Amino acid sequence: MKIQKIFTDAGxxxxxxRIAVLSTISEAPSALSHPEILDRLSNQKEFDRVTIYRVLDWLTEHHLIHKISGDNRAWKYQISQKQFSESFKPQQQLISTDHHHAHLHCKICGQITCVHELEPHFPAKILAQYQVSSIDINIKGVCANCADSIHHKN
Known part of the structure; x- marks a missing residue:
């Protein structure tokens, strides 16, 4: 799916x-931090660090990307794969402000993978006391690629 079509379909x-940042994030194999995005767009001089921050905030606000808590309290940004499936309807995504899924975070290479099948469940009594807008669950470990390379070194 073309990046521009995501914007058009969502109105x-x-x-x-916006197109450059969303394209950069969508082409990355894993979540990217602001400095990583800035570095990948360094050949385009019109995009400074402030512009990138503003675009990331705008894309997050419109639910086209989501923020993931990375190492050293740095945010990383990623697009869920479901947004590029044929069944994705941007209007539906824009209505939802929920970010209720887990992330697998490799401690070696830093790759972050969304796990939509794992959703948190809290007692109704606790949720009645708070208006929950997002839940961030980070599961840290070693991805299959890094585990294989460690295994081959031994």
Whole structure:
């Protein structure tokens, strides 16, 4: 699916910066931090660090990407794979402000994978006391690729 079509289908204005940032994030094999995105767009001089921050905030606000708590309290940004499936309907995504799934985070390579099949469940009594807008669950370990390379070294 073309990046520009995601904006059009959602009724959002696709600017050059928004398209560049969303394309960069969508092409990455794992979640990216602001500095990583800035580095990947360094050949395009019109995108400075402030512009990238503003675009990331805008994309997050419109639920086209989501933030994941990375190492050293740095945010990483990722698009869920479901957003690029044929059944994805951007309007539905824009209505939902929930981010209720887990992330697998490799301690060696830093790859972050969304796990939509794992959702947290809390007692109704606890949730009645709070308006929960998002839940961030990070499961840290070693991905299959890194585990294989460790195994081959031994």
């Amino acid at each position: 959002l204005r696709p600017t050059k910066a």
